[in-house]
Amino acid sequence: MTHFTTGDDAKLSDAMFESYRDTIVAQGGNLIAAIAQAIE
Structure with a gap:
């Protein structure tokens, strides 16, 4: 997900x-x- 480059502004x-987690x-x-509801 994270690109470890000096010019990357998208670091997490x-x-x-x-938030993602x-x-x-x-x-x-x-x-x-x-799934539980579907198999009842």
């Missing part, structure tokens, strides 16, 4: 990483809930 900050965890939970 800690805050961005935390929280979103991914939430999506994972939603996916598990949807």
